Amino acid sequence: MKTILQAENLAKIYRVGSVDVHALRGVSLEAAEGDFVAIMGPSGCGKSTLLHLLGGLLTPSSGRILVDGEDLAAASDAERTDIRRRKIGFVFQRFNLFPTLTAEGNLRLAERIHARSNGGDDPARRREVLRLLRLEDKMHHKPLELSGGEQQRVALARAIVTRPAIILADEPTGNLDSENSQIVLSMLRELNERFGQTIVMITHNPEAAAVSRRIVHMRDGQITKSDR
Amino acid sequence: MDSIVVANIRQRPIRALVSMIGVALGVSLVLLFTGLARGMSNDVERRSANVRAEIMFTRPGSQELISSMANLSTKYVEQLQQIEGVEAAVPMILYVFQSGRGFGIERVEGVDWAPFAEMNQMRIVAGRPPEAVDEVVIDQTKARNSKTTVGGMLQVFGKQPYRVVGIYAPESGARVKMSLAAMQDALEVTGKCTYILVRCRNTDEQVEVAQRIDRQLPGNRIQFTRDVMTNIERSIPYLGVFLRVLTGLAAVVSALVVMLAMYTTITERTSEIGILKALGASRRYIIVEIEKEALLISVIGCTLGFIVAICAGSLIHRTYGLMFEYGWAWAITAALIGTLGGALGALYPAVRAANLDPVTALSYE
Numbered sequence: 001m002k003t004i005l006q007a008e009n010l011a012k013i014y015r016v017g018s019v020d021v022h023a024l025r026g027v028s029l030e031a032a033e034g035d036f037v038a039i040m041g042p043s044g045c046g047k048s049t050l051l052h053l054l055g056g057l058l059t060p061s062s063g064r065i066l067v068d069g070e071d072l073a074a075a076s077d078a079e080r081t082d083i084r085r086r087k088i089g090f091v092f093q094r095f096n097l098f099p100t101l102t103a104e105g106n107l108r109l110a111e112r113i114h115a116r117s118n119g120g121d122d123p124a125r126r127r128e129v130l131r132l133l134r135l136e137d138k139m140h141h142k143p144l145e146l147s148g149g150e151q152q153r154v155a156l157a158r159a160i161v162t163r164p165a166i167i168l169a170d171e172p173t174g175n176l177d178s179e180n181s182q183i184v185l186s187m188l189r190e191l192n193e194r195f196g197q198t199i200v201m202i203t204h205n206p207e208a209a210a211v212s213r214r215i216v217h218m219r220d221g222q223i224t225k226s227d228r
Numbered sequence: 229m230d231s232i233v234v235a236n237i238r239q240r241p242i243r244a245l246v247s248m249i250g251v252a253l254g255v256s257l258v259l260l261f262t263g264l265a266r267g268m269s270n271d272v273e274r275r276s277a278n279v280r281a282e283i284m285f286t287r288p289g290s291q292e293l294i295s296s297m298a299n300l301s302t303k304y305v306e307q308l309q310q311i312e313g314v315e316a317a318v319p320m321i322l323y324v325f326q327s328g329r330g331f332g333i334e335r336v337e338g339v340d341w342a343p344f345a346e347m348n349q350m351r352i353v354a355g356r357p358p359e360a361v362d363e364v365v366i367d368q369t370k371a372r373n374s375k376t377t378v379g380g381m382l383q384v385f386g387k388q389p390y391r392v393v394g395i396y397a398p399e400s401g402a403r404v405k406m407s408l409a410a411m412q413d414a415l416e417v418t419g420k421c422t423y424i425l426v427r428c429r430n431t432d433e434q435v436e437v438a439q440r441i442d443r444q445l446p447g448n449r450i451q452f453t454r455d456v457m458t459n460i461e462r463s464i465p466y467l468g469v470f471l472r473v474l475t476g477l478a479a480v481v482s483a484l485v486v487m488l489a490m491y492t493t494i495t496e497r498t499s500e501i502g503i504l505k506a507l508g509a510s511r512r513y514i515i516v517e518i519e520k521e522a523l524l525i526s527v528i529g530c531t532l533g534f535i536v537a538i539c540a541g542s543l544i545h546r547t548y549g550l551m552f553e554y555g556w557a558w559a560i561t562a563a564l565i566g567t568l569g570g571a572l573g574a575l576y577p578a579v580r581a582a583n584l585d586p587v588t589a590l591s592y593e
Contacts, residue, residue, distance in 0.1 A: 057506065085508025086508070096502075101235055109231075116510075116513075
């Protein structure tokens, strides 16, 4: 399998006042096409920082990040944004949907940004994705009219509608009850199997991590163990 | 229309409305002030154009924009008529006073109707000329605006009632005229007038006639009626500057209102901007989206401003008789001020939003 995501010796240091905080200390990670990696670890271990670095939302203090061969660490802000637009989909713990737009509107917005203009309108694809996530009857609902599980499914739909190579999920079940968590996790697994998209998911929950193909453990800004 | 732009405006209707009102305020102020200046100026010009006399003979300082006095002896009429080239000389009193409604000024003229009408080719279209001391004639515009017909009453000096005995045309000078004797009686200036209108035998010789008058009756003021408009504009020397300053202020008001609204909006929408960035939206995309919203608000505000200006102008005209004439040039200027002011005002918040750190924005509560 081709390596789609590669982090080499990543370090991230935050300056808080006059103190340097080492969030990541030489993290290296690889994910192949179609891989499903769960990153586990206690709060403050650097999971979210790693995910933000992999998505180009942050720049590392040192190290290299290759996304499908493109070096995020060496890219400018505009170039990182462009790589993110073309290759990465995000799913957040707090769903982060646009409250003013309907479920379909949120998907259309992602399509529009992906297409860089007013084009990119693909109603058939939107319907397919919403059907896959069992949201056909919620297309015209705004986020506040949906349950937490439904909102996270819309967020998932938004992440995959533009067919990104990599999906980065930040505690996708963190705000859900166990029933909805199971639904979202099984859907993540189904999407991974059906579309072959690489998924990197961070979680506290061992049950959530169990749906992945590989679990990476972190502590104090370092990877301590990797299980298959 | 872009759905996120419309959805954002719908989501915050009060703030959007306040922003639109801010833009509308600037636009309507520009339209009303320029419309009023143009309307009043054109009105005076139209009425001045119907004065057939070529020369106004008066005392220095007897007639200003918002005041006049009767300090010229009517004995000059005979002397003027004896000067070579003068066909007729008609004395007039111009009385300028503050409108009874406390806004604007009104003018009344005292004339001997028969020679005045003959000189200026005017006619009574209804009723008869004024004779008694409590009678006036009015022009058709005054009749229409004040809904007064022959036989109706009009308050001219304070609350003193005058009977309207006739309606004349075409409009010329003050819209209300009474007999010279009645005006002299009312102002207690027997034998005096404000100015004397002089009609030349040959219009082409008005300059020579004016020189003769100046030589024979020195120390008085001789003014050509064709210069009246120029003199009115000279009476308000900074009108153009005032209008330009007003236009600039309107632009600043529009820009500030939109900037404030968009700045607040951006602060509230910080996490949404973080989402846009996570989705891969470029800085340009974010700036364009915010500018689109500001432009939509500004365009609606401009439309609102145009409607307000037209309605307010019409209401002020009906209530106070002030004339408004809107020109395309100022309308386009006002529209540009509203839209460009709004767009410029939104630029800073838009750039600020585009420069937000995505992780900080996403974690914004």
